[in-house]
Amino acid sequence: MKKGLYALFALFCLSFTAKAQIALTYDDTLICRGAEITMGASVTGQVNSLSSDDYFTAEIIDIGFPFQYFGTTYTQCVISGNNFISFNTALAGMGSSWVYNTAIGNGQLNKAVMLAFQDLYLPAGGTLKYQTFGTPGSRKFVVEFCEVPKFFGTCTQFKVTNQVILYEGTNIIEFHTTNMPGSPGCPSTNATANAVQGIRDVTGGVTQEIFTPGRAPADMWGNTGGQNTSRRYTPSTGTGPAYTVDSIAYDPWQIIEQVNNGLLHWYDANGNLLAQGPTLTTTVSNPPSPAPSTFFVVEYTGPAGCNNTANFTFRDTVVVRFSDIKTYVNAEMCAGSTYDFYGRTLFSPGVYDTTFLSQIGCDSVVILTLGINPLPAANITNADKRAKICSGDRFIFAAEKGNGYQYQWYKDDLAIPGAVQDTFGATAAGVYKVEATTNKGCKKMSAPVELVIAPNPTVKINYFSSNDICALDTVELKAMATGSNLEYIWSPDAYFRRTPGNAKAAEVKAIIPQSGYVYVKVFNNDLCSATDSLFIKAEPCCDMTMPNAFTPNGDGKNDYFIPKLEVSQKIISFVVFNRYGQLVYESTASGSLGWDGRDKNGKELQGGVYMYGLKYSCTDGKVYEKKGDITLMR
Missing domain, CATH: 2.60.40 (Immunoglobulin-like)
Structure with missing residues (x-):
């Protein structure tokens, strides 16, 4: 039987009396309707055997997830019998200084999380516990000192219970102080071994340390003590201290040292008791489709906490989902195209369904609603099959516009880089097309239009009169041109108007009233043109000749x-x-x-x-x- 695992918690209808800490085989699983499933649960925490005075644990303890502390990521730690943990695993099994300044000097507090650095005495009693619990991404690592006496003699009557929790993902640190009795005269309250709560890091010669207000080295917290208080250290962003410290509600984690399997009970979604013990094997009921899931609740009621003298109730939930739920799919295709639906080729809009075996072997139904999107109107609006321009001119192709259309112009079946507007100016001969795309991604190519480049004629004015003439003299001009079916236009028009039909011939006579340019423009049968000009100097010639x-x-x-x-x-x-x-x-x-x-x-x-x-x-x-x-x- 194949199962897909997903991170999902559902709440059972009963209320919790403590934080859920049951480790489940499945939190969320996917099975076929009517299939058999075996679920498992465990709740046991870890008790460390450290009982020597002033030592670190010989065991390097796995945190269970990456934890970032002052910008460095750690996955392991060691615990000191003097009420702190260290991310320096090289300290494993070594002696732990009970004097605060000495521990600073020998580097034992360079990567330390201090529940309440103080001189405790494990040989006289108490327990050291730890546990990693939760689902990936939101796990917790809990370390608890339970009723550990202070050092030494009559000071052992003062017993400390406190806890630190490290949170995955957020990298938050929480301190929960159940009992921190004030003990004037004991080693933890003198000037060199006072109780201190806070965090400290030394990396690359840079020291960073943050303390709970009222619990710094100079505050003599071990003298005053406190009960049922909690503080949260949250990593900061930007400038300023690396962490912010806040007071929070007192809510320590209840660690279960050992569990009697008979205290684990399994219930279905209706609250019916199904089994006792660490596992439940059951055939999942087959609720009417399309009910997507059901759930089971595992409950533990029994001793937990610091000394296991109080009873707590813990519950957690296993969500079981069914894979044969109908899946509804909406899809669209462009007119004229096809849609592949699990091997079926669809041509038309409509509603289609298919049934197949899923990855875990269950029947699965997919219902498809298929729509058709129209193609764009891809037309070149200002030319039909062929367009012609004169050499050196530009032809502006125009595509039919549409709301939200995108365009790509092509020349000789190759996309023109950057030609993505609804118009395109072409100067080279070739075959042009435009592809229009709607906002639904449907494409259509226009009919091709051939652009032809017609040659321009050439022209030169020949001047047959003398270079210097008198104003209002008549001169003879001739346009020497190349091309076929040529038509000539001379200007200024007034110079040629006195000779009927004269202005549109190749050879003309012009009356020149003053110095200036005359022009000729010649057109061929493609209406392509060329122009030439000639400057004629005309003097006034005002001297008069008289007979004698x-x-x-x-x-x-x-x-x-x-x-x-x-x-x-x-x-x-x-x-x-x-x-x-x-x-x-x-x-x-x-x-x-x-x-x-x-x-x-x-x-x-x-x-x-x-x-x-x-x-x-x-x-x-x-x-x-x-x-x-x-x-x-x-």
Whole structure:
């Protein structure tokens, strides 16, 4: 029969009259319903045979668990007949100094827990007991001096009963003083051998010692004594003393030296007596399922404590659990996946059960409630199968968003490190996908989208005119480009607007109003583009050229006197005078034919020299004046 052991105590319905200290074969065990089980109990403590005066026990005593004392862990100790224990096991069997200062000097108190360091006299009577009890993790190590006389002569009438308890896990130390009679004049009350309660450690040359208030070396506690008092030493954390000392309720441990097996009684959960003695063998009743457990109580009523003259009742409990309890399991799987249920492959949601033998050979039923979680919507929302960008551009893939979704982007079936947002900017050609994961861990991969990189065209402006031109001159430009199905856009747009259809051709003419850049941007059939620019220097060219003679004879050649204007120049006023200063011609329009050699009344004037005056503007915004003479020839 296989049994699983667990740390669990259940309380019996009757009250305790003392601390439970029965050692059980099982505290908690797991069996099949209707199976037979044998339980055992023992309650015997240890009595040490030390009866010599001023000695340590020859036996090195196992504490029964690791105990930490001033930061060092110990598992063994020795006990001095002078009312203290030491973690220095090298002292085993050695003499124990009865004078406090002497014991300090020879190092016997370097790792000492002092119930009441004093000169006791075991040869005159009393007992020294110890016991380790409890379940792993919460065990106790108890040392008790029971009615041990003080030293010597008439002082042996003063008998000491006290106890120290070490606690596993918490590393607490408790002192319980049942009787510490005051004894003026006895060795334990003089200046060198006074009774002292406390702890002391010397490690690496560092001395640490903590005493119970009123029970330090200088307090003469052996003179005043005390009864039924308890103190607790609790390890501290952080800075300050290593332990704190508190008064607690007087509650010593009742050690049982020997037990009459007939005083052990076993009861079931209903209080029915089943057996007497150290063991109980029984077939566990089979309560209606799903009752998970039952329990049995073992009880001891008999002598215990310091001198075994008083009767105590101790009880402890064995919990017996059944392994065929139904186990309910809730599980979920993602849509489209399967769930393995003890060898069965499940595809759909629902409630399923199975029965099998447990590790200890019992029937066991597992009931599964299986749910289905939907897959995420894994879609790339801004592209379908194929996307195209120009070289050097970036395409921002966007995944369909979902509450609590997580994302991972892939390129050519490889996860892209760090690409875990709902968007991803791609610059390289390849096949892209996104995997979406819900907060339930369900995953789905999107359909692939191929990203194609289209090449950019190239372009260079060729300039066919001279490098220096006048403002508003017309220049010829040509875009030298590579690529197919190209379209050209020239700018600034106003420079090219005067030539219909001119701005979108490769070869164009531009009217340049001032120095600056002209630009061309070329697009291919993928709408990829390239740009070039050219700086053109355009001077104002405001100097005016005037003829010095004309022949208005109607032959169509040189019949008019008119300024030779550049495109950037405009006439403000143009006047001609005869030699007498009389005005014979006046014009304010740049578009007039000029002076035809007649006066204002249309009469032909005689040949000769005439004077003119001209005002005109230029692209630099200034007004210029020019004066001179003109020869009219007939």
